[in-house]
Amino acid sequence: MAEYLARMKKMRLLYLMLLFPLAQVFVFHYMPLPGIVIAFKEYHAGLGIRPSQWNQFEHFRTLFHDSLFIRALKNTIVISGLKLIFGFAVPIAFALLLNEIKPQRFKKLTQSVSYLPHFMSWVILSGMIVEVLSPQRGIINYAISLFGGNPINFLANKTAFVPILIVSDIWKEAGWASIIYLAAISSISPDLYEASNVDGASRLQKMRHITLPGLMPVVTILFILQIGQILNGGFDQVLNLYNPLVYAVGDIIDTYVYRVGLVEFRMDYATAVGLLKNVVGVVLLVGTNTIVRKFNDHGVW
Template structure:
């Protein structure tokens, strides 16, 4: 009897809180509806990954293919090459592209001149607001063999012009460098915000103990932002098969397909250029399943070895 009364009281209290914050819930309604319409309803279309899709017959009436697309998937040399390239490019971005904002935020946090710090931070995240169409056009001009400033410096010191974006050797490093340049400042914002919440008393106590700035960074700042680092790392790991479609589509060419073609560009060519919607859906489904498995596995591992995790 007491338990049921407690439950009823809890429900009443919850309902009162909802009524008190009804405007906030009303504001939340729009993004929830948008998420449902554009993210959940289209999931019905994933059925075509298991069918021989015929546009005239529709999704449901198209015949089932007995997992034929998935068998084809792992015997397709071009897909396996795209999978390999995706893992390499995403892995390098995960290592360098994930660490760069952390290092940048730590260095920025050590700047004592407030005006210079704000200007540096503002300049660093401006590239994030440019589309990859614009950013790629700028990069093409900068590394152009005929008129680019990079090759101008190389020839000035007696070297030969390098076709960076048409070379299998240099294309992937150019992807990593340009990705860091574009996203480092924006990604650092959340770490800087996390550092701002650290109690100044901790730094004052370390001053009394005679700690230098490096020791403060190692023993106070980094442990304080570690929960944020872990969560963002897990989310990044879940997108390990996202090699950067917009970036690569605007930078690659047939000369570098061997090292630059990733799953997303492969799906684009197969699905929208060759009109193999069912096969491209199978590729996309495989990519998403791998991402979810990696995210869940990594989160379980992190929760076992620490107190942090995405959930």
């Protein structure tokens, strides 16, 4: 115990810095928790939470008969599933390729450029995407017109909208997500690579038989966490890019909750939807971790 306290005293500035994110989590994630009770009430802002009458789980019965919620649920699963399928592998592949770059200056430059989109908000990135895809000003439609085609309004096209979400999400997050894989690669023993050089292994063979197996514990943990987030379709991204013409394929649970709760002011019903989403996320997280733990020891806990 004394050793632990001495270590804390030595790193007191780091613990002080940790207080700020902890305070943010407490204020924005834990303090609002008592408000969940309105999901089980007919909430009236004028009355307040306590005087509002209990609704006997009416909101939960309603949402399963709400066609707009069913549509949002379906869209969320499709969009999140495609992001998981295509977006999860890209940072791994990118980290593997970066690890093979020998010139350090070029490697650092590539990393810096790939990280940049992560630090830009979806408001800015969405504006860039809108300009690039604009039927009047966009460079893509300019190229289409140059070859004799007709301009396409991609963001109003139901077929094109979901692929735009997937590609733009990968562009924004792949570089940043590769950091943890690069850190895991750096922890692999250099002796393994030296032994493989003696055996005459090629770069591809070293990547397949040394680097990838060394990444598997981290890959497994991040995959489990991603499964738990499957019902988070990317609120900021979708809200800034979608429009009524693509609601049929682009409206997700988070944007549905936003419209119902803050636009229609049905805060009790929106809370019920949000609560259900989070309960399902916890069940998926625990279930996936339990399944993975049966096959190996690389679970979250």
